[in-house]
Amino acid sequence: MHEISIKSDVLADNTLAAHHNREHLHEHRVYALNLMSGPGAGKTTLLERTIAALKDRYRLAVIEGDVQGRADAERIGRCGVPVTQINTGHACHLDARLVQRELHAFPLAELDVLLIENVGNLVCPAEFDLGEHDKAMVLSVTEGHDKPDKYPVMFHVARALVLSKLDLLPHVDFDVERATRAARALNLDLEVFQVSAKTGAGLDAWLCWLEGRIARVKGG
């Protein structure tokens, strides 16, 4: 028997495609955010709020990832920014190759910010780099404060965590302090925001962080 050394990451092709995406974004100084969460945590609603607040100052576009359907893309379309829908079919996450196809079709030179809504899933999206600048996670208070303990990888790879639907806090047993501590345990630099997209509470801090991140890329 003869042993051949390989030493190659299984996700190497995805990493390569992500690197390619990053170069495209860098060339046009477009900031990209990958928004991830379990199903229904409030990604699209947060995007709608974010777009409304920022669209007069930045040229925004959105990529919507869903297993099927165009519902989220239609919601974003009504916000008046360009949007494209990726349907993953059976796959439970976006990968860099899927995003690459869309990037090649986007007029990147006419954009400042690309917001990517990943497929609603607390597991798989964590493993797939898209070439984005930052990953942000949304965790709604209705999902329970034990989620960072149960799905630690997602919380480990995110740069920001938005605790969402804070207006529902009086109705659920969600320990904000515990969720924050659990998420930070495996992510020393995690920024945590408490937001209600419904009432608008806490949005300013989130937007302020996001604008800071955009500025790093735009050099503004």
Added chain:
Amino acid sequence: MYQSAIRPRGCYGQSDPDGEAVRAGALVHELSLAQDMITTLTRVAAEHHAPRVAAVHLKLGEFTHVDPETLAFAFEVACRGTLLEGCRLEIERLPTRLRCPACAWEGSATPAEHVCPTCGHLGFTVLQGREFQLDSMDIPE
């Protein structure tokens, strides 16, 4: 009710009561990872003019959401009809290793209260556990 094909959450690692549906969805995901493995393995085997592969060695960290059993099954299925058919997949599991940046405590799991058991610091560095790497293959002489 059987509804796996349209389940957005049909994916490995998801806690979901109807196991059958999850496994069907899970396989779709692991299958794509297995296919990525086979692409690399086939290329390497061709470079070495290997007509057959006896064994594949994979390193898989425990701090990933890749399930070794599902992956092994998906890999076996995906190998059929390729030069890898019938090869042995050996998965080396690398346990999660965490370290406290303040006092250098090391452990394999986040303590229940999320702070370092020796110094109380919040936040650990992940030293090991994120690996998902094709390490080597054995080919017959």
